[in-house]
Amino acid sequence: MIFVNSIVVGLKEIWAHKSRSFLTMLGIILGVTSLVGMSAIIKGMENGMKEAMIAMGGVDKVLVRTQPVPAWQDHLADSAPGRTLTDVMALQNSAPLIRLVSPEMALDDVMISRGEKRTEPSECVGAWPAVLEMNLHTLAHGRFFNEIDEAEARPVCVIGTGIRDELFGRPDEIGKEIIPLGETIMIENQPFVIVGMFQEYMGEQEAKERIRQKELRDKQEQAGPKRSRGWGRRGGWAFWRKNMTVYIPLNTAWVRFRSGGTAGSGIPDPRLTDMDIKVADFSRLEEALQQARNVLLLTHQGIEDFSFETQENQIENINKQIKNARLSGGIIAGISLLVGGIGIMNIMLASINERVREIGICKAVGATSANIFIQILIESAVIALIGGLMGLVVSELFVDLLGALTPSANSPVITRNAELVAVAFSVAVGVLAGILPAIKAASFSPIEALRYE
Amino acid sequence: MALLELRNVSKIYHLGGEEIRALDGVSLDIGGGEFVSIIGPSGSGKSTLMHILGCLDTPSHGTVTLDGTEVQRATPRELAHMRNRKIGFVFQFFNLLPKLNVVQNVELPMIYAGVSGRERRKRAEHALELVEMSHRLKNRPSQLSGGQQQRVAIARALVNDPKIVFADEPTGNLDTHTGEIILALFRKLSQEGRTIIIVTHNPEIAAVTPRRIEIRNGKIAEKVDERLAGLDRLAAKAGSLAPAA
Ligand SMILES: Nc1ncnc2c1ncn2[C@@H]1O[C@H](COP(=O)(O)OP(=O)(O)OP(=O)(O)O)[C@@H](O)[C@H]1O
Ligand SMILES: [Mg+2]
Numbered sequence: 001m002i003f004v005n006s007i008v009v010g011l012k013e014i015w016a017h018k019s020r021s022f023l024t025m026l027g028i029i030l031g032v033t034s035l036v037g038m039s040a041i042i043k044g045m046e047n048g049m050k051e052a053m054i055a056m057g058g059v060d061k062v063l064v065r066t067q068p069v070p071a072w073q074d075h076l077a078d079s080a081p082g083r084t085l086t087d088v089m090a091l092q093n094s095a096p097l098i099r100l101v102s103p104e105m106a107l108d109d110v111m112i113s114r115g116e117k118r119t120e121p122s123e124c125v126g127a128w129p130a131v132l133e134m135n136l137h138t139l140a141h142g143r144f145f146n147e148i149d150e151a152e153a154r155p156v157c158v159i160g161t162g163i164r165d166e167l168f169g170r171p172d173e174i175g176k177e178i179i180p181l182g183e184t185i186m187i188e189n190q191p192f193v194i195v196g197m198f199q200e201y202m203g204e205q206e207a208k209e210r211i212r213q214k215e216l217r218d219k220q221e222q223a224g225p226k227r228s229r230g231w232g233r234r235g236g237w238a239f240w241r242k243n244m245t246v247y248i249p250l251n252t253a254w255v256r257f258r259s260g261g262t263a264g265s266g267i268p269d270p271r272l273t274d275m276d277i278k279v280a281d282f283s284r285l286e287e288a289l290q291q292a293r294n295v296l297l298l299t300h301q302g303i304e305d306f307s308f309e310t311q312e313n314q315i316e317n318i319n320k321q322i323k324n325a326r327l328s329g330g331i332i333a334g335i336s337l338l339v340g341g342i343g344i345m346n347i348m349l350a351s352i353n354e355r356v357r358e359i360g361i362c363k364a365v366g367a368t369s370a371n372i373f374i375q376i377l378i379e380s381a382v383i384a385l386i387g388g389l390m391g392l393v394v395s396e397l398f399v400d401l402l403g404a405l406t407p408s409a410n411s412p413v414i415t416r417n418a419e420l421v422a423v424a425f426s427v428a429v430g431v432l433a434g435i436l437p438a439i440k441a442a443s444f445s446p447i448e449a450l451r452y453e
Numbered sequence: 454m455a456l457l458e459l460r461n462v463s464k465i466y467h468l469g470g471e472e473i474r475a476l477d478g479v480s481l482d483i484g485g486g487e488f489v490s491i492i493g494p495s496g497s498g499k500s501t502l503m504h505i506l507g508c509l510d511t512p513s514h515g516t517v518t519l520d521g522t523e524v525q526r527a528t529p530r531e532l533a534h535m536r537n538r539k540i541g542f543v544f545q546f547f548n549l550l551p552k553l554n555v556v557q558n559v560e561l562p563m564i565y566a567g568v569s570g571r572e573r574r575k576r577a578e579h580a581l582e583l584v585e586m587s588h589r590l591k592n593r594p595s596q597l598s599g600g601q602q603q604r605v606a607i608a609r610a611l612v613n614d615p616k617i618v619f620a621d622e623p624t625g626n627l628d629t630h631t632g633e634i635i636l637a638l639f640r641k642l643s644q645e646g647r648t649i650i651i652v653t654h655n656p657e658i659a660a661v662t663p664r665r666i667e668i669r670n671g672k673i674a675e676k677v678d679e680r681l682a683g684l685d686r687l688a689a690k691a692g693s694l695a696p697a698a
Binding site for chain 1: 562
């Protein structure tokens with residue numbers, strides 16, 4: 001009862017001093033904006049990094065890297081074999097804890113063309129079907145390579161939508177989606193037939209953005225002439241890269257491009273440019289890697305010219321960055337809220353000094369010290385709460401603005417949690433800031449307060 | 454036992470080493486239903502006495518018992534409760550809250566008494582009817598005349614149905630006519646059986662109260678000085694206002 005009334009009186013008090021209250025709230029507004037904004041930026045970063053991680057093959061992907069032979073094996077350096085298909089076979093046969101092995105033979109600086117149009121893919125790689133699961137690809141159209149393609153080293157390829165966009169035109173530019181199955185394109189001036197195309201990869205944010213834009217466009221189409229417009233911002237780097245992929249059968253890469261030797265050396269180069277593995281049970285990662293190491297040491301005659309790179313290191317890195325960002329964001333928000341709290345305390349002290357007589361009157365008609373205490377505390381909390389809510393609105397605008405400036409993969413995302421925390425914090429700050437003024441107001445003796453001029 | 458009992462009550466102020474005895478050994482009994490006026494020269498301690506009687510202030514020495522409760526032993530919370538339920542106070546300068554309108558001002562004591570919203574509204578309107586202020590419910594105090602404000606203040610004092618109503622120079626800032634209206638109100642309240650204690654310089658008011666207490670220099674005078682209170686002049690003018698014997 002008294003509670004509701006206190007809120008009403010508090011609102012009146014705030015309304016009676018609009019500009020003063022607003023200026024007081026600015027601190028809280030700033031605090032909430034920085035808290036919500038910071039957490040939105042961090043959330044965006046987090047999303048971007050996580051999506052990029054998945055776009056690059058997920059957390060359970062382990063890269064088998066080459067490394068210079070260790071010092072104690074220096075004398076064997078010349079016989080270091082590098083990663084070859086022998087390794088792949090050996091792992092498949094003798095390392096049961098390794099579920100998937102994907103060999104890759106990449107072509108460097110490849111130019112792909114179709115008629116006048118040419119483009120450079122992010123990677124043009126000879127691969128096995130295992131690459132689909134390894135790099136988390138989804139084939140949207142056509143097929144992937146079969147055994148005959150591989151055995152006969154057929155000139156076939158599977159492309160990402162980015163390549164299609166470059167060579168055949170983007171759906172939003174030409175008004176329809178081309179699925180170029182059966183078309184021939186030139187890879188390093190050799191004709192290849194497209195047998196499959198992946199789905200278009202994009203971040204969650206971008207996907208949402210597109211749906212929004214599409215709706216917008218549909219509306220505009222009804223309203224007026226069609227306007228050619230892009231899909232908006234292109235996705236993050238990781239997605240762009242993934243969409244710009246060209247795969248050909250591994251054997252094709254070998255026969256057509258590598259068996260003649262790289263850079264015109266004339267010496268066939270059977271080394272793989274990449275060898276990725278996935279373990280059967282992620283919780284037994286250590287064991288699996290040990291098993292793979294043993295197998296590979298055998299095929300490498302004991303020469304340790306390889307190492308494993310797990311995504312764990314990268315995840316750790318990401319988490320550390322996020323933690324740092326959270327900490328600094330939290331500190332900034334905390335300081336703003338603190339300053340806001342001091343502002344509120346200041347204004348509440350001024351306000352009760354103006355209202356000594358009113359407080360005296362309330363006491364004369366029966367208000368207890370507790371009533372007055374709660375009244376002042378609630379007023380202070382209400383100022384902070386309104387400031388907090390205004391802060392939410394401002395942060396919404398702020399984040400929109402930021403979103404327009406950053407690539408969509410990392411665009412900030414406001415979370416309900418951040419908003420709740422921010423508002424809860426500002427109310428807490430308001431209550432804390434109100435304690436001292438409330439104690440002061442509650443301690444007036446009624447007669448002194450009534451006589452106060 | 455009397456409703457109000459003062460035993461040897463003193464109130465001493467210390468101003469820069471100087472001792473001011475605003476009240477000096479006052480003993481007094483006021484029974485339930487009495488209609489009392491307190492008179493005396495300016496600075497004699499009337500307001501001080503009222504504040505102590507009304508639990509707004511505490512004595513330096515002596516005991517005050519209000520309706521069986523020893524005031525100086527009561528906690529601040531209990532005092533607040535007494536001010537809220539047992540006492541209605543009417544001030545010389547009205548003391549309405551400027552940001553609240555008429556009804557809200559009258560509702561204020563009931564808020565602290567924990568009366569529900571609808572009941573509060575009903576009782577506030579009823580109290581305002583008694584003082585004939587029903588037509589100005591939504592006005593702010595600043596939009597009312599002094600007499601109107603005082604009537605609202607009286608409604609506020611009555612709204613929790615207190616046993617005792619204190620009024621410190623309730624007509625001091627009002628013209629004669631308005632003063633008469635206010636006085637009529639207090640007489641009505643008295644006839645309804647409420648205990649009413651009025652501090653006044655106005656002989657017309659003092660004349661109507663059955664009991665008069667005169668304070669001089671912080672002490673209760675043995676005998677009311679009629680000349681000082683102006684009662685002699687009044688009596689000479691008309692007998693109609695004289696109290697019924
Ligand atoms: N807070 C205070 N500090 C110091 N002295 C005070 C205080 N309050 C009252 N006094 C003194 O106590 C004495 C009695 O004051 P009080 O207000 O009771 O007089 P009063 O009879 O009500 O006078 P008036 O008729 O003018 O209202 C005065 O001398 C006054 O100066
Ligand atoms: Mg006085």
